[in-house]
Amino acid sequence: MSVPLTLLGLLERGPSHGYDLKRDYDAYFGQGRPLRYSQVYATLSRLARDGKAVAGPVEQGAGPERRRYIITDEGVADVEKWLAEPAPPEPDLQSELFAKVVLALILGKHAGNYLDVQRAAHLQRMRELTEFKRQGGTLDVLLADHALYRLEADLRWIDHTAARLDMIARTVQGQS
Amino acid sequence: MTGDHNAAGHRAPEHRAPRLSVTGHGHGASGRFIEAVDLSLSFGSTPALRGASLGVAKGEIVAVMGPSGSGKSTLLHCLAGILVPSAGEVHFNGMRLDRLSDDKRSALRRGRFGFVFQSGQLVPELTAEENVALPLLLSGMRRGPAMAAARTWFPTLGLDGLESRRSGELSGGQAQRVALARSLVAEPEVLFADEPTGALDSMSGELVMNLLVGAAREQGTTVVLVTHDARVAAYADREVVVRDGTVGTLTGAKP
Numbered sequence: 297m298s299v300p301l302t303l304l305g306l307l308e309r310g311p312s313h314g315y316d317l318k319r320d321y322d323a324y325f326g327q328g329r330p331l332r333y334s335q336v337y338a339t340l341s342r343l344a345r346d347g348k349a350v351a352g353p354v355e356q357g358a359g360p361e362r363r364r365y366i367i368t369d370e371g372v373a374d375v376e377k378w379l380a381e382p383a384p385p386e387p388d389l390q391s392e393l394f395a396k397v398v399l400a401l402i403l404g405k406h407a408g409n410y411l412d413v414q415r416a417a418h419l420q421r422m423r424e425l426t427e428f429k430r431q432g433g434t435l436d437v438l439l440a441d442h443a444l445y446r447l448e449a450d451l452r453w454i455d456h457t458a459a460r461l462d463m464i465a466r467t468v469q470g471q472s
Numbered sequence: 473m474t475g476d477h478n479a480a481g482h483r484a485p486e487h488r489a490p491r492l493s494v495t496g497h498g499h500g501a502s503g504r505f506i507e508a509v510d511l512s513l514s515f516g517s518t519p520a521l522r523g524a525s526l527g528v529a530k531g532e533i534v535a536v537m538g539p540s541g542s543g544k545s546t547l548l549h550c551l552a553g554i555l556v557p558s559a560g561e562v563h564f565n566g567m568r569l570d571r572l573s574d575d576k577r578s579a580l581r582r583g584r585f586g587f588v589f590q591s592g593q594l595v596p597e598l599t600a601e602e603n604v605a606l607p608l609l610l611s612g613m614r615r616g617p618a619m620a621a622a623r624t625w626f627p628t629l630g631l632d633g634l635e636s637r638r639s640g641e642l643s644g645g646q647a648q649r650v651a652l653a654r655s656l657v658a659e660p661e662v663l664f665a666d667e668p669t670g671a672l673d674s675m676s677g678e679l680v681m682n683l684l685v686g687a688a689r690e691q692g693t694t695v696v697l698v699t700h701d702a703r704v705a706a707y708a709d710r711e712v713v714v715r716d717g718t719v720g721t722l723t724g725a726k727p
């Protein structure tokens with residue numbers, strides 16, 4: 297996920313101070329990992345340098361934060377383009393799950409045990425997210441659903457792999 | 473469910489469960505509300521259960537997962553007293569369910585259990601609301617109050633206005649929700665659900681699960697839920713996985 301383009305997108309709502317951008321970013325997208333101020337200001341100056349935004353005039357009495365940033369036409373175009381283009385549908389083949397299964401098989405270990413505990417861990421997380429959904433607001437549900445569908449995809453891969461483990465083991469060991 | 477399952481179950485069991493004495497009352501051998509010990513059952517020469525054990529506490533919601541053909545439905549049917557295992561023991565609330573006469577088991581099913589299956593469970597001659605009211609009518613409630621109780625389920629299930637449709641006039645998903653209402657209307661002590669969301673899209677599946685879990689928690693209903701859908705299983709307190717006719721416990725309490 298692109299922090300600069302997301303901040304730029306928030307800026308499209310209207311001229312904003314870095315502080316407000318950070319607050320809104322954290323509220324919508326932070327998921328427990330808030331942006332640092334230094335990161336926000338560094339990003340805003342880069343956006344200004346690249347002509348995606350301009351810094352407004354220094355304001356009197358505006359607290360420590362002296363200026364607002366304003367998105368440029370070029371910035372608006374970037375946001376529009378970014379929102380319209382699909383994210384790369386990465387199969388994420390180098391994931392830890394994949395690595396652990398293959399390594400276990402290469403080493404002649406029983407990958408089934410690992411898949412079982414991974415499966416249990418995934419379901420435990422899915423239970424937490426489901427409970428969170430049952431209590432949360434609309435955006436919480438949206439976010440939790442995304443995580444749930446991804447975990448579900450992992451789980452299907454886990455089940456599919458578990459069902460073919462012997463066959464995969466033969467292939468992997470034949471290769472090493 | 474066919475009627476020949478008992479005959480099919482009379483095969484030489486592979487191993488006998490240890491004899492457990494029935495404890496006083498309230499719970500099974502280990503104190504669980506429902507306790508299946510070392511169940512075996514074959515259909516002809518196909519072994520469906522091979523020493524399957526599962527304990528369920530009162531008020532617990534347990535998801536039963538596992539590959540197709542692993543024995544999930546057979547296990548559910550044994551727990552619910554629909555099938556009798558050829559070996560092993562099924563305890564319900566301190567009773568040996570597998571030792572009860574057919575009549576007593578049917579009475580138990582009617583009086584204390586609720587069922588929801590994947591499809592084809594509504595009585596086609598009855599309207600949707602009559603279907604929902606059926607368990608109440610069978611238990612002797614008068615028609616007026618039974619129908620009134622049945623009707624309260626329709627708005628919550630997004631079925632407003634469909635009360636007098638017959639099952640042939642409902643979509644698969646609508647019929648499934650009617651069946652869910654019917655399974656819960658009499659506030660059963662145990663709800664047995666076999667792929668209750670199998671025919672539903674993700675939105676109605678979610679609606680059904682929220683309702684099922686909400687009602688179960690409110691009523692203190694114990695739920696045994698067979699599903700291959702992890703998102704559905706995530707509504708349960710814990711899951712067990714059935715493989716080749718045995719139960720492997722992965723999370724939550726010990727068996």
Ligand SMILES: Nc1ncnc2c1ncn2[C@@H]1O[C@H](COP(=O)(O)OP(=O)(O)OP(=O)(O)O)[C@@H](O)[C@H]1O
Binds near residue numbers: 545
């Ligand atoms: N009435 C029956 N007659 C003969 N064989 C049966 C019968 N019911 C089930 N079986 C067999 O018993 C085994 C277990 O079946 P069961 O229906 O319990 O599986 P399951 O885990 O519920 O599968 P699914 O996920 O496909 O519903 C399978 O091999 C199945 O073919």
Ligand SMILES: [Mg+2]
Binds near residue numbers: 544545546666
């Ligand atoms: Mg089944």
